[in-house]
Amino acid sequence: MSKEKTVKQACFLCTTSFQIWGAVAFQLANRWKADILVFDDLNGYREIAEGLRQTGLFEEVIPVPFYGSLKGKNRRSAIAARMLTAGSYTDKLVDSRTAYERLYTSSAAVSKTVVIRGLSKRLDRAGIVVYDDGLGSYSEKGRIRTGSARFRKLKKMLGWEEPLEHPEKIMLYEPELYHATEGIPVERMPKIVLTSESKALLRTIFGESEEELLVEQQVMLFDTFRLPDPKEEIVTLDRVFEQIAEICGNDNVILKEHPRSLAHSTVGVPRFSRAEVPMELIYAHQEDLSDRILVGLNSTALFTPRMLFDAEPYLILLYRMTSQDPAVREKRDAYLGKMTGMYRDGSRVAIPETPEELEQVLTRWLRKTDETAAGSGEGPA
Numbered sequence: 001m002s003k004e005k006t007v008k009q010a011c012f013l014c015t016t017s018f019q020i021w022g023a024v025a026f027q028l029a030n031r032w033k034a035d036i037l038v039f040d041d042l043n044g045y046r047e048i049a050e051g052l053r054q055t056g057l058f059e060e061v062i063p064v065p066f067y068g069s070l071k072g073k074n075r076r077s078a079i080a081a082r083m084l085t086a087g088s089y090t091d092k093l094v095d096s097r098t099a100y101e102r103l104y105t106s107s108a109a110v111s112k113t114v115v116i117r118g119l120s121k122r123l124d125r126a127g128i129v130v131y132d133d134g135l136g137s138y139s140e141k142g143r144i145r146t147g148s149a150r151f152r153k154l155k156k157m158l159g160w161e162e163p164l165e166h167p168e169k170i171m172l173y174e175p176e177l178y179h180a181t182e183g184i185p186v187e188r189m190p191k192i193v194l195t196s197e198s199k200a201l202l203r204t205i206f207g208e209s210e211e212e213l214l215v216e217q218q219v220m221l222f223d224t225f226r227l228p229d230p231k232e233e234i235v236t237l238d239r240v241f242e243q244i245a246e247i248c249g250n251d252n253v254i255l256k257e258h259p260r261s262l263a264h265s266t267v268g269v270p271r272f273s274r275a276e277v278p279m280e281l282i283y284a285h286q287e288d289l290s291d292r293i294l295v296g297l298n299s300t301a302l303f304t305p306r307m308l309f310d311a312e313p314y315l316i317l318l319y320r321m322t323s324q325d326p327a328v329r330e331k332r333d334a335y336l337g338k339m340t341g342m343y344r345d346g347s348r349v350a351i352p353e354t355p356e357e358l359e360q361v362l363t364r365w366l367r368k369t370d371e372t373a374a375g376s377g378e379g380p381a
Contacts, residue, residue: 004097005097005098005099005122006095006097006098006099007098007099007100007101007123008032008033008034008035008059008098008099008100008101009032009033009034009100009101009102010026010032010033010034010035010100010101010102010103010104011034011035011036011037011094011100011102011103011104011119012026012034012035012036012037012058012104012105013036013037013039013103013104013105013112013115013116014036014037014038014039014042014106015039015041015042015106015107015109015111015112016041016042016106016133016259017042017048017206017259017276017277017278018106018133018134018278018280018300018304019106019107019131019133020036020038020048020052020205020278021192021202021278021280021281022106022131022132022189023036023104024057024192024201024202024205025189025190025191025192026104026131026189026190027057027058028057028190028192028193028198029190030190033059034058034059035058035059035060035061035062035094035098035100036052036058036060036061036062037062037063037064037093037094037112037115038052038061038062038063038064039064039066039109039111039112040063040064040065040066040067040068040111041066041067041109041111041260042259042260042276043259043260043275043276044207044274044276045063045064046063047207048205048206048207048276049061049062049063051204051205051206051207052205054204054205055201055204055205057201060094060098062093062094064093064111064115066110066111066114067111070082079110079114080157082114083114083117086114086115086117086118087117087118087121088118089114089115089118090114090115090117090118090119091118093115094115094119096122098122099119099122099123099126100119100122100123100126101123101126101127102126102127102128102129102168103116103119103120103126103127103128103129104129104131105128105129105130105131105164106130106131106132106133106137107133107136108164113164116128116164127167127168127169128164128167128168129167129168129169129170129171130164130167130169130170130171131170131171131172131189132171132172132173132189133300134300134303134304135298135299135300135303135335135336135339137170137172137178138172138174138177138178138335138338138339139335166184167184168185169184169185169186169187170184170185170186170187171186171187171188171189172186172187172188172189173188173189173191173307173308174307174342175187175188177338177339177341177342179338191308192308194284194309199284199285202281202284203281206276206277206278206281208274208277208281210285212273213277213281213282213284213285214285214286215254215282215286217251217252217253217254217270218248218252218291218292218293218366218369219244219248219252219253219254219292219293219295219362220253220254220255220256220279220292220293220294220295221241221244221253221254221255221256221267221269221295221296222255222256222279222294222295222296222297222299222301222302223237223255223256223257223258223261223265223296223299224237224258224296224297224298224299225258225260225261226258226261226262226263226264226265227262227263228262228263230263233322233323236321236322236323237265237297237318237322238265238266238267240318240321240322240355240358241255241265241267241269241295242267243355243358243359244295244358244362245267245268245269247358247359247362247363247366248293248362248366250268250269250270251270253269253270254269254270254271254272255267255269255270255271255272256271256272256275256279256299256301257271257272257275258275258299259275259276261275278301279301279304280301280304280308283304283305283308283309283311284309289305289309289311289312289313290311290312290313291313291314291369291372292313292314293313293314293315293316293362293365293366294313294314294315294316295316295318296316296317296318297317297318297319297322298317298319298332298336302315302317302339303315303339303342306342306343307342312343312344312345312348313348314348314349314350314365315340315343315348315349315350316350316351316352316358316361316362317336317340317349317350317351318352318358319332319336319351320351320352320353321352321353321354321355321358
């Protein structure tokens with residue numbers, strides 16, 4: 001058997017639906033000879049990988065059961081062992097004769113970092129490109145490139161260099177919002193042009209029908225990551241969600257849970273059936289987002305209508321109601337202020353501090369959208 005190396009143009013490593021959306025955007029724009037790895041950080045990763053395979057966009061689609069293969073083992077020790085054997089572990093996933101000119105990643109997730117280390121050794125000048133991962137990409141110093149404190153400590157103990165610390169370049173949907181000063185080139189990344197063909201392709205990837213993606217509710221709530229033992233801020237968030245349901249009516253509210261949550265909100269409102277389906281796909285199938293009201297703490301999905309589709313739904317950020325910690329509020333003011341600054345019409349953004357302010361904002365916006373619907377003849381006869 002020939003041992004000649006095959007060099008492809010790109011490999012995408014994805015642990016979230018948003019990252020997969022970005023990888024598809026690159027491929028639709030460039031049609032590279034490229035592979036994609038989908039990791040089990042994402043619920044439903046095998047089904048999504050199969051959807052990707054059906055589109056034919058990528059030469060190889062590889063589902064990676066990184067954490068599934070660690071079951072029954074001491075997780076910290078097993079991850080350390082895998083880090084030490086990154087090359088041989090990666091060879092089991094991707095043909096050892098395949099190398100890539102560039103590796104595209106959005107974060108320093110443990111699973112991806114191990115495989116990036118293995119793949120980067122296959123070609124002397126393999127470049128690493130960090131592309132848009134949502135809010136984390138725009139926060140101070142781009143925290144997506146360093147990973148969690150525990151993972152950084154483990155890498156330091158093992159003498160690992162940080163593979164994402166000095167990438168070839170960073171590619172973002174909104175590069176002008178990125179203010180870090182490391183001297184790394186920052187470029188604009190492509191967006192998916194919505195057509196009947198591209199929407200059908202995206203439905204194939206995520207396994208949804210057109211009818212399943214239509215949303216009747218006007219108010220969309222975005223939950224945050226939850227652990228079984230919730231912090232005080234999460235308990236407060238549920239109380240705020242309950243207030244919103246009371247003001248707007250349960251039938252006019254729908255909740256999007258965080259795709260990696262280990263617990264569920266107790267709020268009694270309808271929910272999107274599959275948390276792993278990206279909100280961007282849902283947005284793409286709504287006729288008009290201008291009368292929708294998006295509510296949450298700091299979810300990326302609150303801002304993607306503006307980032308990806310040039311739409312400006314009403315937007316309510318709740319972080320001043322859920323946390324009284326001055327340091328937390330100051331940090332969120334800084335990076336969320338960048339994102340809300342994208343809005344051309346600032347009157348469509350609200351950051352209430354009290355239940356009374358929240359009620360006033362919702363009541364005003366609901367009345368305004370009712371008047372707009374009545375004026376266009378869309379209201380009840």
